[in-house]
Each structure stands twice: as C-alpha cells, then as structure tokens.
Amino acid sequence: MTKAVLLLNLGTPSSPTPHGLREFYKYFFSDPFVFDFNPIGRWLLRNLIILPFRAPRIAKDYEQIWMAEGSPLKVYADRMQVSVQAAFDESGEDVLVATGMAYSQPFIHDVMADLEAQGIRDILLLPMFPQYSTATTASIFHGVKEAAALWSEAPNLHFVNDLYQEPAFIRAWSILITSDLENDDIDHVIFSYHGVPESTIKKADDAGVCEFGECCKKITDANRLCYRAQCVQTTESIVRALGWKPDRYSMAFQSRFGSQPWTQPYLDDHLKELVNKGIKRVAVVTPSFVSDCLETIFEIGIEYREEFTAAGGENFALVPNLNDDPAWFAAVYEIANKHLRAMPDVATPAALADRA
Numbered sequence: 001m002t003k004a005v006l007l008l009n010l011g012t013p014s015s016p017t018p019h020g021l022r023e024f025y026k027y028f029f030s031d032p033f034v035f036d037f038n039p040i041g042r043w044l045l046r047n048l049i050i051l052p053f054r055a056p057r058i059a060k061d062y063e064q065i066w067m068a069e070g071s072p073l074k075v076y077a078d079r080m081q082v083s084v085q086a087a088f089d090e091s092g093e094d095v096l097v098a099t100g101m102a103y104s105q106p107f108i109h110d111v112m113a114d115l116e117a118q119g120i121r122d123i124l125l126l127p128m129f130p131q132y133s134t135a136t137t138a139s140i141f142h143g144v145k146e147a148a149a150l151w152s153e154a155p156n157l158h159f160v161n162d163l164y165q166e167p168a169f170i171r172a173w174s175i176l177i178t179s180d181l182e183n184d185d186i187d188h189v190i191f192s193y194h195g196v197p198e199s200t201i202k203k204a205d206d207a208g209v210c211e212f213g214e215c216c217k218k219i220t221d222a223n224r225l226c227y228r229a230q231c232v233q234t235t236e237s238i239v240r241a242l243g244w245k246p247d248r249y250s251m252a253f254q255s256r257f258g259s260q261p262w263t264q265p266y267l268d269d270h271l272k273e274l275v276n277k278g279i280k281r282v283a284v285v286t287p288s289f290v291s292d293c294l295e296t297i298f299e300i301g302i303e304y305r306e307e308f309t310a311a312g313g314e315n316f317a318l319v320p321n322l323n324d325d326p327a328w329f330a331a332v333y334e335i336a337n338k339h340l341r342a343m344p345d346v347a348t349p350a351a352l353a354d355r356a
Contacts, residue, residue, distance in 0.1 A: 011104030016062035033139030112147035168331035
C-alpha cells in the first residue's frame with residue numbers, strides 16, 4: 001500500500017472535564033495561526049485566563065452534548081474513517097484512510113510518522129473545513145508540512161483546498177436539508193457560519209479588495225481566499241441545488257469572541273431582526289461544520305434558541321449537521337477518490353497550501 005487519504009480536523013477534548021478541556025486548550029491556544037498576536041500575550045491569555053477559568057466553565061457545556069461513545073466530533077470522525085475505508089476496500093483500491101487532529105489524538109505528527117513507517121508515499125490531505133481560513137486550513141496544512149519535513153524522503157502531498165466547491169459536498173447538504181425540513185413548520189432558513197475576526201480576513205487579502213459586502217458575492221482570483229466570500233458561495237450553491245427563492249433564506253455568523261469586529265451579520269442580532277419582521281418560525285443550517293459540536297449543539301441549539309424564544313420567536317429548528325449521514329460519507333469517498341486520481345507523481349503541494 002502506497003497511497004493514503006488523511007482526513008484532517010482540529011480535534012476535541014478527550015473528556016467533558018476541566019482536565020480534558022485544559023489538555024485541549026493547551027494546544028489550541030498555543031497556535032499562532034488561531035491567535036495571531038504577541039507570543040507573550042498568547043501565553044498570558046492561555047495560562048492566566050483560559051486554563052484556570054474558561055476550561056471549567058466550558059467543560060460543563062460539553063457535558064450537555066457528550067455522546068455515549070465520546071465527543072460528537074470524534075465519534076463522527078471515527079465513523080467517517082471506517083466508512084470511507086470500507087468504500088475503498090469494496091472498490092478494490094489499495095488506499096489507507098486515516099484521521100489526523102491538530103489539537104487532540106490522533107495528532108497529525110503521530111499519524112504522519114505512522115504513514116511513513118507503513119511505506120506510504122502518496123498522501124491526499126482532505127480537511128474537514130469547507131471554507132478556507134488561516135485559523136483552520138492554513139494552520140492544519142502547516143502542521144502536515146512540518147510533519148512531512150521529518151520524513152527521510154519527502155512524501156507526495158496533494159491538498160484539497162476548496163471543499164465548499166465540491167459538487168458532492170453541496171449535494172450531501174441539499175439531501176440532508178430536504179429530508180430534515182420536509183415536514184417542519186418553518187418560515188425561513190438561516191445559514192449560519194462560524195465567525196472569524198475581520199482582521200483575519202484582511203490579512204489574507206493580498207489584492208486589497210475586501211469590503212465585507214458586495215465583493216463577497218462572487219469568487220474571483222482576487223478574493224478566492226476570503227472566508228466570508230466562500231461562505232456566501234456555499235450558501236448560494238446549496239440554495240441553487242434546492243431551488244429556493246431569495247426570501248426563503250438568509251445568512252449570518254455566530255461564535256464571536258472578544259470586542260473586535262467579526263464577520264457579519266451576527267446571528268444573535270439577525271434572529272431578533274427576523275422576529276421584528278414577523279418571522280417567528282426558523283431553521284438554522286451550519287455548513288461551516290461537517291459534524292455537530294459545541295458550537296452547533298450547545299451554542300445554537302440551546303443558547304441561540306433561548307434568545308430567539310425570549311425575543312418572541314415561536315419555532316426554532318436546528319438542522320443536524322452532516323455527521324454520519326450516508327450521503328455525506330459517500331460524498332467524502334467520491335471527493336477523495338476523484339482527487340487521488342488527479343494526484344501528480346511528484347511532491348508538489350498545491351499553491352494554496354504554500355500559504356500555510
């Protein structure tokens with residue numbers, strides 16, 4: 001066996017406890033791609049605020065979403081790995097499927113070392129982040145490249161850069177949304193994406209075109225690294241597949257942290273605006289994630305639901321994420337298989353990956 005598909009994700013706490021959160025945050029809050037400021041300030045934030053105070057509080061939130069088998073993100077990642085491996089095995093293709101995490105086990109460096117030991121030469125890197133961001137995609141590609149640099153002979157790496165544009169990804173979401181909303185009493189659907197600081201998007205704007213508005217309506221060479229533009233395009237691709245009219249849906253961003261401006265419109269404000277317009281039965285879809293996690297199940301499913309109800313909303317439905325839906329697992333196999341067949345024979349990472 002010489003080929004592998006490495007499914008990449010950030011990771012998750014090993015347990016819904018203060019210790020489990022501290023172990024996870026120790027890595028997460030050390031990543032300069034995520035927290036791009038003075039290293040001393042990052043150390044102070046992590047060790048004086050996050051680990052002693054935030055970890056115990058967020059551990060209680062994780063308790064409410066924990067599955068019998070563990071964290072939802074890890075559970076669904078494991079199920080995906082098994083499903084995609086089985087699909088390759090059934091097709092007779094000699095491909096190994098593995099999972100690598102940035103901030104929790106199985107750590108990327110460990111998985112990459114194991115792939116080298118098994119004699120793998122060609123590796124397809126498939127990140128579970130549909131839209132590009134320096135805090136996710138660039139960070140995890142950087143981690144893979146660091147691990148590959150330790151190999152005695154450089155592997156042939158191929159990076160899947162634009163999951164949000166993959167037809168199979170869009171198809172999986174359209175199937176899931178159609179099935180889940182078929183019998184729901186809903187007036188409006190909100191596509192909610194994880195927010196990022198506007199400064200993060202500006203740093204990737206080499207062409208100086210970012211205005212956080214009309215410039216996001218179309219992907220061009222100048223804005224192809226813009227997270228917000230990719231979110232807009234994701235929404236438009238899904239609603240096009242569903243055949244929806246513009247008044248059926250809208251878009252917003254959740255999970256802002258701190259006082260600086262983040263991508264807008266903010267979901268909490270947007271929900272209140274909808275209620276004020278008389279739209280009181282909504283559903284929320286979260287296409288910046290591929291599996292449910294704290295930000296979807298707890299933050300949206302509990303906290304935002306309570307805010308919506310308090311503002312006068314009547315029906316709030318959270319559409320489950322792709323999780324372990326058969327259409328999604330089939331899509332991942334289809335995407336991986338397509339890119340494996342297109343892999344070059346020499347170790348030349350994609351241009352976007354070189355930005356990591």
